Amino acid sequence: MLRIAYFGPQGTFTEQAARALAPGEDLAPYETVRLALAAVREGAADAACVPIENSVEGVVPTTLDGLSDGEPLVAVAETILPIHFSVLTRPGGGEVKTVASHPHALAQVRDWVEANLPGATPVASSSTAGAAVGVVNGDFDAAVCAPVAAEHYPLEVLATGVADVHDAQTRFLMVRRPGELPAPTGADRTSIVAAAVNRTGTLAELLAELAGRSINLTRLDARPTRNNFGEYRFFIDFEGHVAEPRIVDAMAALRRRCHVRFLGSHPRADGVVATIEPGAGNQDFLDAQAWADAVVKGEGA
Numbered sequence: 291m292l293r294i295a296y297f298g299p300q301g302t303f304t305e306q307a308a309r310a311l312a313p314g315e316d317l318a319p320y321e322t323v324r325l326a327l328a329a330v331r332e333g334a335a336d337a338a339c340v341p342i343e344n345s346v347e348g349v350v351p352t353t354l355d356g357l358s359d360g361e362p363l364v365a366v367a368e369t370i371l372p373i374h375f376s377v378l379t380r381p382g383g384g385e386v387k388t389v390a391s392h393p394h395a396l397a398q399v400r401d402w403v404e405a406n407l408p409g410a411t412p413v414a415s416s417s418t419a420g421a422a423v424g425v426v427n428g429d430f431d432a433a434v435c436a437p438v439a440a441e442h443y444p445l446e447v448l449a450t451g452v453a454d455v456h457d458a459q460t461r462f463l464m465v466r467r468p469g470e471l472p473a474p475t476g477a478d479r480t481s482i483v484a485a486a487v488n489r490t491g492t493l494a495e496l497l498a499e500l501a502g503r504s505i506n507l508t509r510l511d512a513r514p515t516r517n518n519f520g521e522y523r524f525f526i527d528f529e530g531h532v533a534e535p536r537i538v539d540a541m542a543a544l545r546r547r548c549h550v551r552f553l554g555s556h557p558r559a560d561g562v563v564a565t566i567e568p569g570a571g572n573q574d575f576l577d578a579q580a581w582a583d584a585v586v587k588g589e590g591a
């Protein structure tokens with residue numbers, strides 16, 4: 291049985307994602323994303339499930355930073371969960387003066403809190419379920435949680451189906467130490483971090499390597515390197531799998547231009563098949579290479 295670290299405690303959305311990605315495996319909660327990733331790096335866990343981005347608030351910065359610093363880890367699977375919240379209080383808890391949750395959750399219920407708990411102060415907690423623990427301990431009056439949290443903590447459900455934006459979704463990754471890659475499926479996603487030097491046009495040059503090969507981006511984020519003010523790393527997700535000739539050609543071209551960290555190639559949860567423009571398919575790359583090899587051998591022209 292595999293040991294899967296997840297961003298906990300029990301009852302987080304990430305736990306639900308981990309159950310979906312690794313059914314029947316041994317799940318171990320960690321208080322922060324950093325600790326869950328550290329457990330994999332140290333060998334205490336085989337893999338970790340962490341949130342990466344959501345449709346309302348964008349990326350989860352601690353996950354991006356946790357993947358780009360430290361020993362390399364690669365994503366091998368992903369899942370997307372629909373997100374709506376339950377608001378939990380202590381039974382007979384009285385007036386709600388503070389409402390706690392993960393910052394991404396608070397950002398997704400701002401209007402609801404203003405309308406339904408006027409005057410309540412939002413308080414950031416480590417996770418949605420961490421906020422529930424805080425309510426149990428008397429630190430806060432209400433917690434904005436995953437619906438499943440109501441099954442784990444002795445709290446009363448004040449409201450269900452809470453969300454300012456309906457159809458909100460969050461994507462989660464399963465990451466592990468580098469090893470054998472998942473096989474390409476035709477509907478894959480590849481993730482990298484590129485540390486380009488700060489000079490005119492470097493980002494445009496990197497993107498041109500992908501655009502020139504008709505590789506469709508699915509996400510682009512910048513995060514500070516944290517060492518030199520104004521210096522950034524670029525997190526780039528694109529369609530395709532590194533085992534495909536067209537993608538490995540692009541990766542090698544990027545590597546010539548800057549430092550690249552590979553963050554994994556894996557099947558997309560939404561099953562969207564990669565867009566392949568005429569002349570930019572894998573067979574086109576193989577045929578072109580075969581022709582060039584023949585020219586070099588003096589067997590073609």
Ligand SMILES: O=C(O)C(=O)Cc1ccccc1
Pocket residue numbers: 297301302303304305341344373392394395416417418419436460
């Ligand atoms: O805190 C949690 O439950 C998480 O798994 C992170 C999160 C927070 C808000 C929406 C989706 C995931």
